[in-house]
Amino acid sequence: MRVSVIGCGYLGAVHAAAMAQLGHDVVGVDMDAVKLAALTRGEAPFFEPGLPELLVEASSTGRLRFTDDISAAKGATVHFIAVGTPQLKGSNAADLQYVDAAIEQLLPHLTAGDVVVGKSTVPVGTAARLAARIAEHGSGAVLAWNPEFLREGFAVKDSLAPDRIVFGLPPEPAGAAIAEAALRGVYAAALAAETPLVITNYSTAELVKVAANAFLATKISFINAMAEIAEVTGADATELADAIGLDGRIGRRFLGAGVGFGGGCLPKDIRGFMARAEELGRGESVAFLKEVDAINLRRRQRVIDHVVDLLDHEPFGKTVAVLGLAFKPHSDDVRDSPALDVAVRLKGLGAEVRATDPQAIENARRQHPQLDYRTSFEETVRGADVVVLVTEWDEYRYLDPEVVGALVSGRNIVDGRNSYDPARWRAAGWTYRGLGRP
Ligand code: UDX
Numbered sequence: 558m559r560v561s562v563i564g565c566g567y568l569g570a571v572h573a574a575a576m577a578q579l580g581h582d583v584v585g586v587d588m589d590a591v592k593l594a595a596l597t598r599g600e601a602p603f604f605e606p607g608l609p610e611l612l613v614e615a616s617s618t619g620r621l622r623f624t625d626d627i628s629a630a631k632g633a634t635v636h637f638i639a640v641g642t643p644q645l646k647g648s649n650a651a652d653l654q655y656v657d658a659a660i661e662q663l664l665p666h667l668t669a670g671d672v673v674v675g676k677s678t679v680p681v682g683t684a685a686r687l688a689a690r691i692a693e694h695g696s697g698a699v700l701a702w703n704p705e706f707l708r709e710g711f712a713v714k715d716s717l718a719p720d721r722i723v724f725g726l727p728p729e730p731a732g733a734a735i736a737e738a739a740l741r742g743v744y745a746a747a748l749a750a751e752t753p754l755v756i757t758n759y760s761t762a763e764l765v766k767v768a769a770n771a772f773l774a775t776k777i778s779f780i781n782a783m784a785e786i787a788e789v790t791g792a793d794a795t796e797l798a799d800a801i802g803l804d805g806r807i808g809r810r811f812l813g814a815g816v817g818f819g820g821g822c823l824p825k826d827i828r829g830f831m832a833r834a835e836e837l838g839r840g841e842s843v844a845f846l847k848e849v850d851a852i853n854l855r856r857r858q859r860v861i862d863h864v865v866d867l868l869d870h871e872p873f874g875k876t877v878a879v880l881g882l883a884f885k886p887h888s889d890d891v892r893d894s895p896a897l898d899v900a901v902r903l904k905g906l907g908a909e910v911r912a913t914d915p916q917a918i919e920n921a922r923r924q925h926p927q928l929d930y931r932t933s934f935e936e937t938v939r940g941a942d943v944v945v946l947v948t949e950w951d952e953y954r955y956l957d958p959e960v961v962g963a964l965v966s967g968r969n970i971v972d973g974r975n976s977y978d979p980a981r982w983r984a985a986g987w988t989y990r991g992l993g994r995p
Pocket of ligand 1: 705811
């Protein structure tokens with residue numbers, strides 16, 4: 558099938574390459590010249606495991622190209638909208654300007670039978686509004702909503718072999734039939750592999766995405782709330798998570814207590830959900846998300862408090878080694894990253910912060926040029942008074958406390974991801990502080 562993908566960021570670039578790999582003829586459209594140049598050379602414009610290989614392979618088929626010219630979308634049957642919906646400045650709501658602009662720019666190139674497919678995460682009600690705009694234009698194109706659940710770091714796998722597919726179809730049967738047929742064509746390979754498919758209406762499809770992310774955020778903040786209780790009772794939140802996670806109804810995944818969630822999705826999606834629920838007169842239904850957000854942000858402060866405590870409440874001029882800057886391992890994304898936030902705030906307290914990350918230094922430097930970034934792990938920790946683990950890259954998870962101990966000035970460690978065995982570090986003479994651990 559001929560497919561266009563509007564927006565080639567973390568979502569669209571991977572989606573475009575995956576679509577080409579699955580046999581479709583794909584054009585990716587984006588405004589960012591640097592991104593386009595990289596993609597056209599078959600290079601990934603950001604760090605995503607497996608994406609460089611996928612781009613090379615997909616480009617070599619001749620079925621994948623990238624352009625800044627939206628008219629290249631003309632002739633495609635399916636047009637994916639994969640632009641960002643960041644948090645609006647000074648508000649919890651999502652900024653829909655890129656989605657609206659993508660639709661407006663696409664309209665003149667649509668013809669009857671085309672299907673515009675929303676993938677961006679949007680406030681519930683957006684699809685109905687966009688469908689009305691497309692109908693008003695009179696091309697005869699229809700809109701479907703097809704939320705994307707890919708995780709950064711696993712985006713290639715999640716795009717080629719998703720764990721579920723959701724089609725949000727238009728209310729009119731004729732339009733729904735056109736949209737469903739096109740989407741079944743696009744996802745033929747995944748559907749043949751018996752990937753579960755949920756066919757529903759626009760609102761449900763939009764809500765599936767925010768509800769899933771709200772649930773995941775709540776799960777993380779739940780265990781972090783338990784960590785706060787553990788901290789005043791001597792309980793251990795990681796053992797608690799192991800024990801409750803054994804209940805099949807609860808499950809151990811996303812019960813990792815630590816410095817909390819960040820990234821381009823969970824934080825802004827729960828805030829956008831709260832803002833939209835308020836508009837709908839149902840603010841109280843998701844009011845708990847305010848606590849979810851607050852618990853999450855408190856964990857960053859807890860890490861900082863541990864560091865300051867280990868520095869005898871005199872952080873000024875002391876050296877702190879921060880391990881990790883990305884919001885999670887296997888990503889170079891620093892959007893709303895707890896790690897970067899902790900590093901910047903420690904620097905604000907007067908500490909000499911040295912920060913490192915296997916992939917995210919460049920992105921972090923762009924946002925916070927004032928920090929001292931080191932590419933070498935040894936240089937980061939040498940002479941440090943406190944070491945702080947904030948992003949649990951494998952490079953940091955399997956450290957030998959004796960080896961690191963020989964480099965630092967003070968054997969003090971704050972384990973912001975509860976990644977280490979406290980007994981092992983303490984046996985090597987370290988003062989160990991985890992989150993929600995005695
Ligand atoms: C998330 C959703 O998982 C994905 O389905 C959706 O499409 C986009 O948002 P992503 O932002 O890539 O994906 O990251 P995810 O793996 O969900 O992690 C989010 C954050 O939660 C990270 O900062 C991670 O460190 C944190 N986290 C995760 C915890 O603090 N504890 C956990 O137990 C799990």
